[in-house]
Amino acid sequence: MKKSFYLLMMLLGLVVVSCTPLDDIHDEIDNELDSKLAVAQADYVLTEDDYDDLDQSFPNFSSLDDAKTLIPILLSDLYPTYGAGSIINVGFDLYNPLRVNSYEVTSSDYAMIDLSVEYFSGNGEIMDFLEAKYPQAKEGEYVKLTYNILAEEIAYTLSDDDFDFIGDELASEYPTPASSAAQYGNFDRRDDRDAYWNNTMILEALGAVISEEFGDVKGQKYNVTYDIYDGSPGTESMTIQFDGNAYIEVGGTAYELTNDDFDAIGVEFATAYPGPASNAAQYNSFDVRSTSDNYWSDDMLLEAFNFILKQEFSAAADGDKFILTYDIYSGTPGTAVVNLIKDGDDYVIDTEASVSTIQESKVYAYTNDDWDEPYMLPENSYTEEFGQRYSNFDDEEEALMKIGIFLGREFPYAQEGEYKAVGYKFYDGEGTDTEYVNYVFKNGKWMAIPSVTSETLQFGYENGVWVPDNTIKYKLVKADYGIIADALSGMTGFETQIASMERYSNFDRRPGASAYWSDEMIFTAMTAFLNEIVPGAAEGQKYVLTFDIYNGSNTTEEIKLIKENGEWVRF
Known part of the structure; x- marks a missing residue:
């Protein structure tokens, strides 16, 4: 009734001041009405009838955008007397089924974690990439990731069943050799016999078996051991690889450094490289971080490889090739592979060999602040x-x-x-x-x-309509502190604070401490962080950032920021 009265009076006023532009008069009416409406705060949870009134097929919304669009319609009907500055916290149900997003790592993506190659060498690098790629990942988020990974050589030994398979598979092409292989469970290597198997024929047979057993995985290497007969029983092996079209023979004896090998390296190089040698023996890996006191350079690694291979393969001849796999630490544990060739008395890098990689797809989930399968x-x-x-x-x-x-x-x-x-x-x-x-x-x-979850959104009454609060709440994870460190690198007065933050993944909030972060320094850090992760944030976007601090004990603080006139300011 009061609202109608005010409207009537203002319309009468319109007749008196007819020279005032119509738009200005409308604005005055709206402002006058808003000033007479209540400024209040309330909580409301949608009922099944509300969803029906909003033409929803089920008592929930299918997306957050739908909720933001439709709920204001309901609020206008429910709260006609609420005016500017009013706030309503609305509870509703959201159909939010678990979705597995797919992403294929591009050639340029590997550089995101400072890799100089276009593949991952192990699981640790995959985790690093996921943290860098999805710094704002939410609890329970899934990604199906497709990427290139260093292929570990698979060892396989032909069984009697495999020879039976070869007998059937190659019967029409090599009738006598195939029949002999199936009957005796070996390849006849006597070149004066009708059942003779040459290397090309064996490669074809091995490719057929591996294809049947594992499928055709481009880039994957298999070291296949098989029985032969050359006048007496024996064994041979051949390393093969599917190149995308056919199986080919690739050179090199596969060898992986063992814990005993690392112990031996620790003893052998204790005098020449005391720190690196001790570290390798203790952790069974080579530290390849150039900034580390335990750093193994390429030349040092080659010395270690020579030491082990000369012990393990003392009868190796000039030109013999080896594929050596070893564990490394580059900030995270990983695996590396090197191709070596015997050149005179020493082993050198085989520059003509290529690294074997395969494409792999796996599903990863973000839980408890970490990515994992x-x-x-x-x-x-x-x-x-x-x-x-x-x-x-x-x-x-x-x-x-x-x-x-x-x-x-x-x-x-x-x-x-x-x-x-x-x-x-x-x-x-x-x-x-x-x-x-x-x-x-x-x-x-x-x-x-x-799959149906209960959610809450805050709506505010602004300029005559209910609008959703767009605040994004985000808790910084370990990788984020590195982003801040890079963003503030070189800033005068932040050197000690940055070093402490990057080391402990938190902000030192102890007044008087050399690494103390003041409120203004925190503000500088967080604005720099948002400029890095959301450089295109829309005007009016709000963030509530929660971050780890140390004030004598480990706890958290939060800061509220909003984008205004292209800059982040507190709200």
Whole structure:
């Protein structure tokens, strides 16, 4: 009634001041009405009827954008007397099924973690890449990553069944040799016999077996051992590789440095390189960080390789090739491969050899502030643990309930709030696929996170309409402190603070400490951080950043920033 009265009076005023432009009068009316409406704060949770009124097929929203668009319509009807400055916290249900996003690493992506090659050498580098690629990853987020990885050579020995397969597979091409191989379980290497197998024929036979056993994986090397007969029984081996079209023979004897080898290196080079030698023996790897006191240069590594190979292959002849695999530490554990050739009395780098890589795809999940592969249910658990007829589930509700109980037995020391990403086999009536689900440990139990979740958004009344609060809440992870260090590098007065922050992944907030971060320095750091990770943030975008600090104990603080006039300011 009051609102109608004010409207009537202002319309009468319009008749009196008819010379005032119509748009200005409308603005005056809106301002006058807003000034008379209530400024209030409330909480509201949508009901099933509300979803019906908003023409939703189910009592939830299918996306956050839908919620932001439709909820203001509802609020206008529910709170007609609320005016400018009012705030309503709205609870609603969101259909949020777990989605596995796919990403294929490009050639330029490897440089993101300072790699000079276009492949990963091990799992540690993959984790580093995921942290760098997704600095704002959320708990329970999944990525199917496709990348190139250093291929470890696979050792394989032909069985009698394999020779039977060769007998069938090559019967039409090499009738007598194929029949002999199947009958005797070996290759006849006597070149004066009808059953003779030359190297080209053996390569073809091995390629057929490997293709049947492993599939054709481009770049993967296989060191295949097989029985022969050259007048007496014996064995030979051949290293083969699928080049994308056919299997080819590749040179080199494969050898991987063992823990005993690293111990021997520690003793042999204790005088010449005391720090690096001791470190290699202790950790069974070579430290290849050029800034480290335990750094192994390329020349030092070659000395170590020569020492081991001369012991292990004392009868090696000039020109013999070796593919040496060894563990390294470059900030994270990894594996490296080097191709060597015997040149006179020493082993040198085989410059004509190429590194073997394969393309691989794996699913990774972000849980408990780290990327890792999801926990896959053991193959025998379906029948032995869950009472399934086959090695899969065919009922989702049953699967989620039984997996939760199983996790309780498998991980009895879980902490409150801990996440677990789980993969399991599911039969949908047509085929069996791998499904993923996130569990969280609450009140002593593993609870599956449902596909429909309860969410809350804050809406404010601005300029006559309800608008969603766009605040993004983000907690800094370890990699973020490195981003800040790089962004502030060279800034005068920050040297000690940056070194401390990068070392401990937190901000020293102890007044008087040499590495103390003041409020203004924190502000500088966080604005630099946002400029790095979201350089194109929209005007008005808000962030609440939570970061680790040390003030005598490890805890956290937060800072609220908003983009205004192209700059980040506090709000």
